[in-house]
Amino acid sequence: MRKIDLNNFQVATSETARDINSRIMLNLVRKHQPLSRADLMRRSGLQRSTVSVITEQLISEQWLREGAVGQALRGRRPTFLHLNENRAGIFGINVRPFTTHMALANLAGHFLSQESMPTPSSPDAFVSQITERIRVLMKERPHMAYEGIGVSLPGRVDLSSQKFVFAPNLGWHVEDLKERLEKATGLAVDLENEANACALSEFWFGHHNDGARNLIAVAVSEGIGVGMILNGQLVRGPSGLAGEFGHVTLDENGPKCGCGNHGCWEVYASNSAALRYYAQSKSSARNGKTKNPAHSQALTFDDLLQLAENGDLRARAALDQMAHYLGKGISMLVTGLAPEAIVVVGEVTRAWDRIATIITDVVKQRSYTHAKTRITASGPAPQPRLRGIIALVLQKHFGAPTIA
Numbered sequence: 001m002r003k004i005d006l007n008n009f010q011v012a013t014s015e016t017a018r019d020i021n022s023r024i025m026l027n028l029v030r031k032h033q034p035l036s037r038a039d040l041m042r043r044s045g046l047q048r049s050t051v052s053v054i055t056e057q058l059i060s061e062q063w064l065r066e067g068a069v070g071q072a073l074r075g076r077r078p079t080f081l082h083l084n085e086n087r088a089g090i091f092g093i094n095v096r097p098f099t100t101h102m103a104l105a106n107l108a109g110h111f112l113s114q115e116s117m118p119t120p121s122s123p124d125a126f127v128s129q130i131t132e133r134i135r136v137l138m139k140e141r142p143h144m145a146y147e148g149i150g151v152s153l154p155g156r157v158d159l160s161s162q163k164f165v166f167a168p169n170l171g172w173h174v175e176d177l178k179e180r181l182e183k184a185t186g187l188a189v190d191l192e193n194e195a196n197a198c199a200l201s202e203f204w205f206g207h208h209n210d211g212a213r214n215l216i217a218v219a220v221s222e223g224i225g226v227g228m229i230l231n232g233q234l235v236r237g238p239s240g241l242a243g244e245f246g247h248v249t250l251d252e253n254g255p256k257c258g259c260g261n262h263g264c265w266e267v268y269a270s271n272s273a274a275l276r277y278y279a280q281s282k283s284s285a286r287n288g289k290t291k292n293p294a295h296s297q298a299l300t301f302d303d304l305l306q307l308a309e310n311g312d313l314r315a316r317a318a319l320d321q322m323a324h325y326l327g328k329g330i331s332m333l334v335t336g337l338a339p340e341a342i343v344v345v346g347e348v349t350r351a352w353d354r355i356a357t358i359i360t361d362v363v364k365q366r367s368y369t370h371a372k373t374r375i376t377a378s379g380p381a382p383q384p385r386l387r388g389i390i391a392l393v394l395q396k397h398f399g400a401p402t403i404a
């Protein structure tokens with residue numbers, strides 16, 4: 001039960017009950033479509049008249065559409081209801097340190113178009129390039145209504161000012177990104193941290209976590225971000241900074257981190273950490289043997305994965321070391337929060353067969369609470385950040401309304 005927030009509450013009006021029931025019905029159709037009105041009555045427990053009134057309203061607002069007519073043994077044959085998936089389009093933008101991905105999705109979260117570009121070096125260039133692309137896409141589909149833009153960022157957004165405040169791996173400074181993008185495009189903009197976007201993606205679209213109300217996403221890339229959904233709700237904390245487990249100190253004498261601190265979890269378990277382990281093992285091998293033909297050009301994490309897949313022992317050892325530290329941080333999450341599921345997201349899941357046992361073994365050694373947390377890799381669906389940021393915009397219609 002939630003304590004009533006006397007600084008921010010909403011009293012129940014005569015529309016409240018209908019709003020709640022309407023959202024329940026919308027979600028039932030989304031999940032089990034196609035459904036007849038009789039199915040909706042059975043699944044919701046609502047009376048026929050209530051179901052009928054709400055369905056008519058959802059159809060008139062174009063949230064639902066009527067489809068094929070079903071079979072009935074006697075009486076009127078039922079008309080099936082579907083979610084009107086193309087009622088509105090949502091733009092999802094995933095900003096990563098080097099590449100920015102963009103997609104236009106419908107209400108079912110299906111991508112209607114997708115593209116990517118090098119991440120602009122400044123927020124100014126970002127706003128103008130994105131606005132230009134959005135205008136082109138909107139022109140291509142002039143009959144579609146546009147719901148808004150969700151932006152996934154490798155940093156944190158201050159909840160009250162909506163300013164982008166903490167992004168050690170991107171190099172942008174505090175910026176009014178939301179306001180500027182809204183002004184330029186004329187659409188509502190929501191900013192969200194990328195790990196939170198990953199958690200939302202698993203929560204709304206993930207398959208293996210159906211029914212989980214407590215789910216944590218560990219987004220592993222150049223850094224490590226953690227997105228937490230506890231009791232069915234994204235945890236942001238009062239300022240929007242909750243979840244920065246990647247910057248919790250594992251060793252105060254450890255290597256320097258992009259945040260300014262030393263020995264943070266991400267310094268040991270991110271993609272950059274694995275590349276550092278590989279480089280270190282390479283130079284120590286070179287010290288042993290004077291002739292080493294190995295080139296020392298900048299290796300990417302994808303290259304490292306490829307090397308490991310091809311049987312390179314040092315690449316495998318680097319990945320194993322990264323996995324060991326992923327396990328250490330994950331055991332902190334299992335012990336401290338005991339969620340039903342922890343989902344690892346990122347390129348490293350390509351090596352899941354190799355790293356899963358290392359991670360679970362470390363968690364077994366480190367966490368003595370015996371919490372039954374499933375640790376999995378994110379599903380095969382591409383672009384979890386994009387899908388999650390689209391889910392963030394969708395939540396406004398499909399999430400539970402806030403009252404009291």
Ligand SMILES: [Zn+2]
Nearest residue numbers: 247257259264
């Ligand atoms: Zn740090």
